[in-house]
Amino acid sequence: MKIGALARKTGTTAETIRYYERTGLLEEPPRTAGNYRDYGPTELARLRFIRRARDLGFTMAEVRQLLSLSDDPSQSCEAVDSIASLHLREVDRKLGDLRKLRTELRHMVDDCQHGAVGECRIIEVLAG
Amino acid sequence: MKIGALARKTGTTAETIRYYERTGLLEEPPRTAGNYRDYGPTELARLRFIRRARDLGFTMAEVRQLLSLSDDPSQSCEAVDSIASLHLREVDRKLGDLRKLRTELRHMVDDCQHGAVGECRIIEVLAG
DNA sequence: ATGCACCTTGTAGTGGCTACAAGGTCAAGC
DNA sequence: GCTTGACCTTGTAGCCACTACAAGGTGCAT
Incomplete structure (x- = not known):
């Protein structure tokens, strides 16, 4: 999936997704032969998580914390x-x-x- | 009145007042011999107006309009x-x-x- | 003369994007 | 094979309303 398709699926824009990548909220995805970003379901889920949290008014810093907490499901x-x-x-x-x-x-x-x-x-x- | 005194009287800071001046919300006041900004009651009233409007959530652009409207009391x-x-x-x-x-x-x-x-x-x- | 609070200008940073510009890629149609 | 057009790339600058320095000048008390 290219960046535009991911943007449409998550109600964002390609610019915002690239911004999230720049600021470290999203990791750099693999690239196609033509140097296009190539996203899979993992990135889609992560971006959906981010958008839901942002829509609920969490700051980027809070989203970062929530993401890293959700990565360790055994923790309290x-x-x-x-x-x-x-x-x-x-x-x-x-x-x-x-x-x-x-x-x-x-x-x-x-x-x-x-x-x-x-x-x-x-x-x-x-x-x- | 120097900028710090004006700031204390209006619940702002000197930085914010200088910022308002830079952006044209406040006019450049006269200066003392030592090049300090020297404010009088007119500027105090204008800054109070600005702060009240800002506290009510009006944007700077709206404040600008309100200020220029209030300058012409005969208008509807x-x-x-x-x-x-x-x-x-x-x-x-x-x-x-x-x-x-x-x-x-x-x-x-x-x-x-x-x-x-x-x-x-x-x-x-x-x-x- | 020294200390200290206050002032000056200028520049850069905040958050969370958004808006270009200048160019590269790719599939469809002729 | 060549063009069109949608999409993508990087990089940079702008938005709002401040806020935070840095480096130096002023003014008053001790």
Whole structure:
């Protein structure tokens, strides 16, 4: 499988895959006679893993850790749980922040009387 | 007022203020005899405006627009309202995404039996 | 005179991609 | 066999909003 096909199968782009390779998240695959990257099911699975973790908001560093943990199936999954739980707490914090922010924005927009900028509530709030 | 004092009054850093100047968000202030930036209440108000807008999640480009709109108080505030409403919708979208993400993460972490990595639900979910 | 906090400019790095440019490869159609 | 066009290659630079230096200048207290 060439890079474009792998990209289509994983909802990525060839550029992103090459970027993952550059940064060491993916290993260098074998090449065809014409110097094209040649991917098999192992790489497909690894990239799917990476994309799922990234879609769940894990950072590249966390993905790296999760990958190396998943490579040693006999180990305790404590470390995995701790990465995921930490991330969950982080997401909760962000949710809280975003909800507060939404409330403020909502008030601001609701109070706008659609008049002149001079008495615009939005501008007033921002100007303090 | 020197840059450090302005930074403390606005919850920023001198670096960020200089960055805003470089990118044209703030104008170049007058200088003291020793070539130090010398800020007055106008610049303080402008920076406060910028920080409030940034804290509400507006991008630098949006802040730029809001600033130039607020400079012309006789204009209709339609444009201001549209920037803010668009941003509100964007925040709503992000909130939705984050809530979905949180649910998935929560399930993943809750299902983890704290055993070996080999049968870790978190890794299984990621591996698909 | 010395120390120290603060300031100056300039450059480079962060994360996670994304967007080129300039050229090589390969299968299909004529 | 020759062209077209889709795909691939490497390399470099850009995005956002900062952040982190390095190397040197200023200003005030001791």
